Structure formats: C-alpha cells, structure tokens
Amino acid sequence: xxxxxxxxxxxxxxxxxxxxxxxxxxxxxxxxxxxxxxxxxxxxxxxxxxxxxxxxxxxxxxxxxxxxxxxxxxxxxxxxxxxxxxxxxxxxxxxxxxxxxxxxxxxxxxxxxxxxxxxxxxxxxxxxxxxxxxxxxxxxxxxxxxxxxxxxxxxxxxxxxxxxxxxxxxxxxxxxxxxxxxxxxxxxxxxxxxxxxxxxxxxxxxxxxxxxxxxxxxxxxxxxxxxxxxxxxx
Amino acid sequence: xxxxxxxxxxxxxxxxxxxxxxxxxxxxxxxxxxxxxxxxxxxxxxxxxxxxxxxxxxxxxxxxxxxxxxxxxxxxxxxxxxxxxxxxxxxxxxxxxxxxxxxxxxxxxxxxxxxxxxxxxxxxxxxxxxxxxxxxxxxxxxxxxxxxxxxxxxxxxxxxxxxxxxxxxxxxxxxxxxxxxxxxxxxxxxxxxxxxxxxxxxxxxxxxxxxxxxxxxxxxxxxxxxxxxxxxxx
DNA sequence: TTGTTCTTTTGGACTAGACCACATATTCAT
DNA sequence: ATGAATATGTGGTCTAGTCCAAAAGAACAA
Numbered sequence: 001x002x003x004x005x006x007x008x009x010x011x012x013x014x015x016x017x018x019x020x021x022x023x024x025x026x027x028x029x030x031x032x033x034x035x036x037x038x039x040x041x042x043x044x045x046x047x048x049x050x051x052x053x054x055x056x057x058x059x060x061x062x063x064x065x066x067x068x069x070x071x072x073x074x075x076x077x078x079x080x081x082x083x084x085x086x087x088x089x090x091x092x093x094x095x096x097x098x099x100x101x102x103x104x105x106x107x108x109x110x111x112x113x114x115x116x117x118x119x120x121x122x123x124x125x126x127x128x129x130x131x132x133x134x135x136x137x138x139x140x141x142x143x144x145x146x147x148x149x150x151x152x153x154x155x156x157x158x159x160x161x162x163x164x165x166x167x168x169x170x171x172x173x174x175x176x177x178x179x180x181x182x183x184x185x186x187x188x189x190x191x192x193x194x195x196x197x198x199x200x201x202x203x204x205x206x207x208x209x210x211x212x213x214x215x216x217x218x219x220x221x222x223x224x225x226x227x228x229x230x231x232x233x234x
Numbered sequence: 235x236x237x238x239x240x241x242x243x244x245x246x247x248x249x250x251x252x253x254x255x256x257x258x259x260x261x262x263x264x265x266x267x268x269x270x271x272x273x274x275x276x277x278x279x280x281x282x283x284x285x286x287x288x289x290x291x292x293x294x295x296x297x298x299x300x301x302x303x304x305x306x307x308x309x310x311x312x313x314x315x316x317x318x319x320x321x322x323x324x325x326x327x328x329x330x331x332x333x334x335x336x337x338x339x340x341x342x343x344x345x346x347x348x349x350x351x352x353x354x355x356x357x358x359x360x361x362x363x364x365x366x367x368x369x370x371x372x373x374x375x376x377x378x379x380x381x382x383x384x385x386x387x388x389x390x391x392x393x394x395x396x397x398x399x400x401x402x403x404x405x406x407x408x409x410x411x412x413x414x415x416x417x418x419x420x421x422x423x424x425x426x427x428x429x430x431x432x433x434x435x436x437x438x439x440x441x442x443x444x445x446x447x448x449x450x451x452x453x454x455x456x457x458x459x460x461x462x463x464x465x466x467x468x
Numbered sequence: 469t470t471g472t473t474c475t476t477t478t479g480g481a482c483t484a485g486a487c488c489a490c491a492t493a494t495t496c497a498t
Numbered sequence: 499a500t501g502a503a504t505a506t507g508t509g510g511t512c513t514a515g516t517c518c519a520a521a522a523g524a525a526c527a528a
Contacts, residue, residue: 002510002511002512003511003512004511004512005428005487008429009492015310027480028477028478029478029479030477030478030479033278033312037512038512038513039512039513039515040479040515041511041512041513042511042512042513044479045511045512048429049428049429050414050430051243052414052415052416052430052431053311053414053415053417053429054412054413054414059479059518059521060478060479060520060521061477061478061479061480061520061521061522062478062479062520062521062522063477063479064479065476070412094527113363121513133362142242153276162439172464172466173463173464173465174462174463174464174465175461175462175463175464176460176461177411177460177461177463178288178304178433178459178460178461179288179431179432179433179456179457180287180288180414181283181286181287181288183287193288193480194283195238195242195282195283195287196286197286197431197456198413199412199413199433206524222413222431223370224411225412226410226411227409227410227411228408228409228410228462229309229405229407229409229411230406230407230409231310231407231408231468232406232408234465234468236480236481237481237482238481238482258491261507262507262508263509264507264508264509265507266506272482272483273482273483273484273485274484275481275482275483276481276482277483278509279481279482292509293509294489294490294491294508294509294510295489295490295491295492295507295508295509295510296490296491296492296508296509297507297509298509302518383489427510440493
C-alpha cells in the first residue's frame with residue numbers, strides 16, 4: 001500500500017464521516033503535505049485519486065472542495081434542464097455564450113445529414129448547478145426549418161422554442177456516450193484544466209415525422225452527472 | 235502554453251500521422267524525457283493528457299501504447315458480447331473469474347427488490363478485446379428463479395442460459411451510467427492502477443413479465459467503449 | 469465607506485534526482 | 499536446446515525544493 005493510497009483513504013474517511021460536506025474547502029496542499037508529513041507531489045497524487053472518484057474537485061489556484069452529489073439525468077426526458085435540477089433540490093442557471101452561423105465540419109454534416117460544409121447555426125451554452133459549471137453544450141441546427149431562430153431568447157429551453165414558434169415536437173433520439181477529456185472551449189467554459197475528465201454525450205434529436213431537428217454536443221464534468229435510461233419509457 | 239501541453243501536441247501529431255498505430259509501443263519515459271529535453275515528471279504530465287483523451291494507455295512497468303478504437307456498444311442489444319465485438323472486426327474473449335453466493339449489500343438488495351441481506355449469486359467475469367482487458371462485470375442473480383444456474387458454463391452468454399434452460403427472455407432494461415475511478419477488484423482484473431478512469435454501467439434486466447432477472451455492474455476502461463442508444467429500437 | 473495597491477496564499481508547473489517492484493532480455497549451466 | 503540465474507529496462511513512487519500566475523486578503527488613500 002503506497003503512501004498516497006493511505007493518505008487518500010484517510011481523507012476519504014474524513015469526508016464520508018460528514019465532517020466535510022459538499023462545497024467545503026479542504027486545507028491547502030502545503031498544509032496537508034505538512035499534516036501528512038510528505039511532499040506536495042505525493043499529497044497531490046492522493047487528491048487526484050479522490051478527484052477521479054468524484055469525491056472532490058479542484059478550482060484553479062483556489063483550492064480543493066468536496067463534490068456535490070451527481071445530478072440524476074435522464075437524457076430522454078424532455079423537461080427543461082432547470083426543472084430537472086430543481087426537482088433534485090438544486091439551483092440551476094444557464095448562460096448563453098455565443099451564437100454563430102458557420103460551415104459544418106464533416107462529423108456534424110454527417111449527423112445532421114447535410115451536404116459537407118453546409119451552413120449551420122451553433123449555439124453555445126453553459127449550465128451551472130448551485131453556481132458550479134457542470135455542462136457545456138454546443139447545439140447545431142440546420143437553419144432551413146427554423147427561420148430566424150437566433151432572434152429568440154436562447155437562454156431558455158430550445159424545446160419550448162421548437163414547440164411554440166415552429167410547431168415541432170420531439171420524436172426519436174439517438175445518443176453516443178463516452179468518457180473523454182475536456183479540452184479547448186469546453187474546458188475553458190467549465191473552468192477546468194485542459195485535459196480534465198469529462199463525459200461526452202452526442203445527441204441527434206428527431207421530430208415526430210422522423211426528421212432531424214438538431215444535434216448537440218454535451219460536455220459534462222465527469223463528477224457531475226449520472227445518466228438514467230429506462231427502456232420502459234420508450 | 236505549458237511545456238507539457240506542447241509535448242502532448244507533438245506526440246499526438248505523431249500518433250495521428252499514422253506513424254504509430256493501435257497497439258504500438260511508445261518510447262520509454264526516460265527516452266522521451268531526453269528527446270524533449272525535460273524531466274520525467276513533466277513528460278509524464280504530457281502522457282497523462284493523451285491517456286485522458288483515450289489516445290494512449292499504459293501498462294504497468296511495460297510502457298505506453300497507442301490505444302485501439304473504442305467498441306461501439308449498444309447496451310440494449312441482446313446479442314452476445316463476442317458477436318458484437320467480431321462484427322467490428324475485433325477479437326473477443328471472456329474469462330470467468332469467480333462465482334459465489336453471498337449476502338446482498340443494501341444497494342443490490344434495492345436493485346433486485348429483495349429483502350436486505352438476501353442470498354444472491356455473484357458471477358465475476360473479465361472481457362477482453364484483442365487480448366486487452368476492457369470490461370470487468372459483476373452479475374448479481376436472485377437464486378430463486380434459476381435453480382442450479384451456477385452449474386452451467388458461465389463463460390458464455392447469460393442470455394442464452396436464461397432462454398434455453400429457464401425459458402426466460404428479456405424485456406425492460408434500466409441503466410445508470412457514470413464515469414468513475416476503477417478501484418479494488420475491477421482495477422486488478424483490468425490490470426490498471428487503482429484509481430484509473432472508468433465508466434460504470436449499472437444494469438437492471440427484466441423479463442417479458444416485467445420481473446427482475448439480474449443486475450450487473452459493468453466496469454469499463456474509460457477509453458474502450460462508446461455507448462450507442464437509439465430510442466427507435468424500443 | 470469605497471476603491472486602489474500591495475502582500476500573502478494557493479494551485480500550477482518544473483527541476484534533479486533517488487529508490488522500488490516488476491517485466492524482459494541476456495547470460496550461464498545442464 | 500532448454501531452463502535457471504542474472505542483468506537491464508520500465509513505469510511507480512517519492513524527496514526537496516524552485517519559480518509562476520492568479521485569487522484572496524490586508525493595508526492604505528481618498
């Protein structure tokens with residue numbers, strides 16, 4: 001049993017004993033290294049183990065904190081993100097980061113079944129739970145079925161905009177889900193280091209006539225979400 | 235741009251150029267540190283970034299290797315793991331690690347809707363693709379509907395055993411999916427370090443009469459799988 | 469009291485090793 | 499030629515710092 005495994009266990013026991021609750025800050029690395037009579041690098045290895053398990057998370061130059069519970073997230077549920085979060089006793093908010101119309105890359109052309117280099121709208125949003133950024137999304141829409149969609153208030157639910165302004169509801173849903181590292185804009189938006197662990201959910205949403213509505217790239221913090229899928233709902 | 239980010243990019247370019255293909259071994263850490271004129275710790279930070287992105291993986295005391303492609307895995311598909319893997323041009327194998335009858339813990343009692351501390355069978359298996367361990371599974375079965383199930387050949391498909399010997403087919407499926415760290419037996423079975431990144435899929439399988447068949451804990455290497463879910467199949 | 473400046477604190481990044489435990493290759497003995 | 503013993507190679511772990519960049523807190527000025 002290595003030293004950092006032992007330290008990790010001690011810290012984990014402290015956290016699980018309830019002395020440190022979600023959002024609590026851990027002592028500084030230098031202080032912990034002193035307490036455990038070891039070097040900072042070794043101490044950090046222990047912290048990284050706990051981070052991997054989703055027990056704690058880091059904020060750059062601010063410290064290490066006890067993680068809140070994961071959000072139970074049913075990707076097939078069409079209720080609004082905010083409603084889902086509130087039902088779990090948490091406080092949601094959403095920020096519109098950017099809207100652009102750009103040429104779709106190969107993958108997005110394929111997902112939306114459009115010719116290569118088609119013009120598509122991209123809507124970038126950041127979702128937070130209890131003021132903590134947890135989800136960075138890029139929505140890609142074919143402009144043709146949705147004239148002037150970018151003029152709407154895109155802070156809210158795209159679902160509602162589709163229904164109320166374009167008379168469109170959801171049908172089929174296709175998902176690809178895999179663990180990945182958060183890089184580029186996703187890492188920056190979520191305020192995590194390049195290369196931090198994440199979960200990517202790529203969605204293709206269809207309407208009731210089985211036409212493609214949009215595709216979304218959802219970059220989640222690895223410690224923030226638990227997906228729930230139940231075939232009885234379909 | 236930090237030094238290790240620069241090194242990571244250079245290594246990634248090399249790998250993506252096709253010079254190094256899946257399964258190829260990278261030069262040793264000490265050699266790479268020398269090539270990049272840096273220390274081993276800094277060089278390792280670069281390697282860890284690539285590992286996080288699933289580009290490379292490590293084998294303890296053996297070196298770093300270029301990762302093979304992810305398996306496309308539809309959790310709702312009832313075909314056998316081996317068939318699914320072969321259809322993707324890969325070579326599967328399965329090892330039965332252990333069978334035991336033990337008292338179910340609180341979570342498993344809840345998932346199987348059994349009284350606390352009920353006796354359940356636990357079947358532990360390891361799945362490999364092209365000789366690389368990718369999935370460690372713990373199946374938990376209620377013994378009552380399946381007399382003598384442990385006498386069967388549990389290297390193969392549980393699905394087939396249910397159908398051929400007990401006349402039972404699948405119905406509903408419930409999943410919980412989240413990124414986690416691989417610890418304990420999962421890490422050991424997959425031959426990865428304690429705390430390595432993984433994806434946990436907890437399944438509850440029902441039969442056609444909506445009775446619970448079993449629950450499974452699937453611990454996947456984080457870089458080995460891409461889940462596909464399509465509501466049109468349900 | 470509020471805003472600005474300075475100081476301290478914090479994690480991020482990096483150096484230069486050392487020793488450990490296991491895997492692999494090489495050498496030696498039969 | 500084969501098996502055992504030895505040497506080398508590899509990542510794992512750890513020490514003892516150093517300097518950097520940004521956040522937070524404290525002190526000072528208006």
